[in-house]
Amino acid sequence: MADTQEIVSVLTESRVFPPPEQFSQRAHIRGMQDYQRLWDEAEKDPQKYWGERAREELFWKEPFQTVLDWKPPHARWFVEGKTNLTYNCLDRHLPRLKDKPAILFEGEPGDRRSITYGELSQQVNRLANGLKSLGVKKGDRVGIYLPMVPEAAVAMLACARLGAVHSVVFGGFSAEALQERMKDAGVKVLLTADGGWRKGAVVPLMKNVEAALTHATGIEKVVVLTRTGDGKLPAGPKFLAWDALVKGQSDTCEPEWVESEHPLFILYTSGSTGKPKGVLHSTAGYAMMASLTTRWVFDLREDDVYWCTADVGWVTGHSYVVYGPLMNGVTTVLYEGAPTQPGPDRFWAIIERYKVSILYTAPTAIRAFMRLGDGPVKQHDLSSLRLLGSVGEPINPEAWMWYRDVIGGGRCPVVDTWWQTETGAIMISPLPGATPTKPGSATFPLPGIHAEILDRDGKRVPRGQGGLLFVTKPWPSMLRTVYGDPERYVKTYFSELPGMYFTGDGARTDADGYVWLMGRVDDVVNVAGHRLGTAEVESALVAHAKVAEAAVVGRPDDLKGTALVAFVTLKHGNAPSDALKKELAAHVAKEIGAIARPDEIRFAEGLPKTRSGKIMRRLLRDVAAGNHSTQDTTTLEDLNVLAALRQNDE
Numbered sequence: 001m002a003d004t005q006e007i008v009s010v011l012t013e014s015r016v017f018p019p020p021e022q023f024s025q026r027a028h029i030r031g032m033q034d035y036q037r038l039w040d041e042a043e044k045d046p047q048k049y050w051g052e053r054a055r056e057e058l059f060w061k062e063p064f065q066t067v068l069d070w071k072p073p074h075a076r077w078f079v080e081g082k083t084n085l086t087y088n089c090l091d092r093h094l095p096r097l098k099d100k101p102a103i104l105f106e107g108e109p110g111d112r113r114s115i116t117y118g119e120l121s122q123q124v125n126r127l128a129n130g131l132k133s134l135g136v137k138k139g140d141r142v143g144i145y146l147p148m149v150p151e152a153a154v155a156m157l158a159c160a161r162l163g164a165v166h167s168v169v170f171g172g173f174s175a176e177a178l179q180e181r182m183k184d185a186g187v188k189v190l191l192t193a194d195g196g197w198r199k200g201a202v203v204p205l206m207k208n209v210e211a212a213l214t215h216a217t218g219i220e221k222v223v224v225l226t227r228t229g230d231g232k233l234p235a236g237p238k239f240l241a242w243d244a245l246v247k248g249q250s251d252t253c254e255p256e257w258v259e260s261e262h263p264l265f266i267l268y269t270s271g272s273t274g275k276p277k278g279v280l281h282s283t284a285g286y287a288m289m290a291s292l293t294t295r296w297v298f299d300l301r302e303d304d305v306y307w308c309t310a311d312v313g314w315v316t317g318h319s320y321v322v323y324g325p326l327m328n329g330v331t332t333v334l335y336e337g338a339p340t341q342p343g344p345d346r347f348w349a350i351i352e353r354y355k356v357s358i359l360y361t362a363p364t365a366i367r368a369f370m371r372l373g374d375g376p377v378k379q380h381d382l383s384s385l386r387l388l389g390s391v392g393e394p395i396n397p398e399a400w401m402w403y404r405d406v407i408g409g410g411r412c413p414v415v416d417t418w419w420q421t422e423t424g425a426i427m428i429s430p431l432p433g434a435t436p437t438k439p440g441s442a443t444f445p446l447p448g449i450h451a452e453i454l455d456r457d458g459k460r461v462p463r464g465q466g467g468l469l470f471v472t473k474p475w476p477s478m479l480r481t482v483y484g485d486p487e488r489y490v491k492t493y494f495s496e497l498p499g500m501y502f503t504g505d506g507a508r509t510d511a512d513g514y515v516w517l518m519g520r521v522d523d524v525v526n527v528a529g530h531r532l533g534t535a536e537v538e539s540a541l542v543a544h545a546k547v548a549e550a551a552v553v554g555r556p557d558d559l560k561g562t563a564l565v566a567f568v569t570l571k572h573g574n575a576p577s578d579a580l581k582k583e584l585a586a587h588v589a590k591e592i593g594a595i596a597r598p599d600e601i602r603f604a605e606g607l608p609k610t611r612s613g614k615i616m617r618r619l620l621r622d623v624a625a626g627n628h629s630t631q632d633t634t635t636l637e638d639l640n641v642l643a644a645l646r647q648n649d650e
């Protein structure tokens with residue numbers, strides 16, 4: 001699949017931001033010597049290093065004897081050990097944190113709830129007992145299709161309490177997407193709601209569930225939470241009100257002590273082809289790394305109010321909205337709705353209201369806010385913020401700087417965190433009290449993580465040159481398989497180089513050894529024999545004062561082989577024109593060289609994105625080539641965007 005040819009790097013970024021001294025003084029990891037010491041320890045004796053981390057991080061009902069059993073490409077971690085994830089998130093905190101808010105919730109219409117660790121624990125136990133009464137046992141699969149409300153976290157935790165395997169499907173997914181995932185996972189009970197709020201309207205979850213149930217799914221019971229209050233509970237023995245299920249249930253429930261490798265959840269990810277893959281994670285390795293990375297990367301302190309804006313339907317919502325923060329006993333903010341509802345300042349109002357100290361969001365959101373200008377930000381006091389994080393896509397230096405200066409007031413370190421659904425936890429990231437950051441670089445792998453940039457033969461590429469990003473050694477929170485399709489696990493992740501995990505991403509290191517992500521290898525464009533990472537060309541475009549967002553793809557060209565086509569959205573107040581096209585093409589040529597000068601620039605009102613905000617370049621490739629796409633669009637956020645792009649063509 002991947003070419004042997006190197007990927008050419010054209011980006012130059014030389015700004016460096018050392019961690020603020022005051023931040024470092026109080027940080028968990030205070031300098032690069034500390035980082036290096038941990039790195040060396042892990043390198044020298046990985047089993048000792050990970051064993052110690054696992055003992056520190058988790059409560060063990062029964063201790064493990066074997067740290068790692070590695071029969072490539074299959075890993076078992078912390079074998080013989082037993083634990084329960086909810087005990088680690090809730091019970092062990094109760095003596096000290098019973099009355100501390102675990103979740104601060106705000107619904108899109110403005111309703112608010114604060115739920116303490118004590119209350120959360122009771123709600124989880126009641127629901128766990130309710131699920132038990134429906135016959136849910138250890139190992140059974142439970143579907144979760146809910147809006148971003150506290151009950152989504154309660155549902156995940158109730159499953160983990162019982163050793164049931166949850167499979168969360170993002171509330172924005174269609175009936176078909178839901179049906180396909182439920183069927184593949186063999187879900188027995190589905191937890192859902194009548195609806196949720198998004199952009200001022202109701203997302204009709206229950207209607208989608210009913211549509212999904214007209215096809216075979218294997219679902220026996222559907223538990224329905226009342227959120228929006230419209231729509232009655234459908235008739236029939238399958239449907240049950242959430243309130244009725246938990247009513248009268250005991251608020252204690254003995255945790256199911258599961259083996260380390262007991263499956264914890266399935267989460268579906270879609271690639272460009274084929275049906276979605278059910279990424280399966282197991283319990284202890286995942287839990288340990290979610291806990292450790294949340295504390296280290298976000299430098300958590302007891303009094304932090306932490307807000308990760310991801311939906312629980314994505315892995316970021318699993319690891320960094322629910323499990324990571326709760327294992328660390330901090331207060332996590334949950335917001336149901338759209339970032340600009342009812343106005344462009346909703347995020348900043350939330351930060352001011354709850355005195356959020358840590359914000360973790362996606363480049364796509366940051367670029368959307370940039371497009372709206374600084375005005376909405378300036379209406380609010382954001383002085384509570386002390387740290388900013390980014391995840392999901394390469395963050396271009398322009399957006400990184402805006403995030404740092406306008407949102408962070410220039411005082412907050414920015415952590416650009418690279419990881420995947422499959423990795424379970426953050427893998428490459430600055431440690432904010434230690435790592436000098438460079439705008440657009442995810443910097444260095446965390447201690448114990450062997451992220452390496454190799455060519456197709458497994459040789460390390462020289463610094464400055466692009467290559468394929470692999471993780472060459474197993475890590476505790478790695479996926480264990482593709483649910484129901486073990487061959488696909490091997491084929492997708494471990495066949496590029498035997499025994500080594502292939503991420504699908506391109507990356508390079510710079511002269512100082514910093515890692516720069518260059519986008520998905522499938523998106524690399526080959527121009528006149530040079531393989532260019534799309535991220536860098538896009539970054540140059542976004543650096544232009546009038547550009548809000550850009551996506552670059554290749555189009556077959558008789559002369560050049562591939563022509564570069566750039567789709568560009570402009571910041572508010574700028575009009576598309578031929579003169580601007582020329583100006584932008586010249587700008588790219590000047591910034592990174594003539595080789596990257598786009599052959600065609602197309603202005604667009606919006607770019608096609610997945611529901612988690614990633615630009616879908618594969619669809620743009622079809623638009624650029626004038627083909628009507630036959631590709632899977634179930635993860636596409638807004639079909640209208642695609643229709644509009646095609647129209648511009650005609």
Ligand code: 7RM
Nearest residue numbers: 391392393394416417418419420421505517
């Ligand atoms: C957490 C998440 C994974 C893919 C990954 C990359 C891209 C994520 C970054 C990034 C550059 C980053 N899981 N990606 N984080 N690219 N810099 N900091 O997003 O499974 O949904 O996606 O996202 O391509 O392979 S995911």
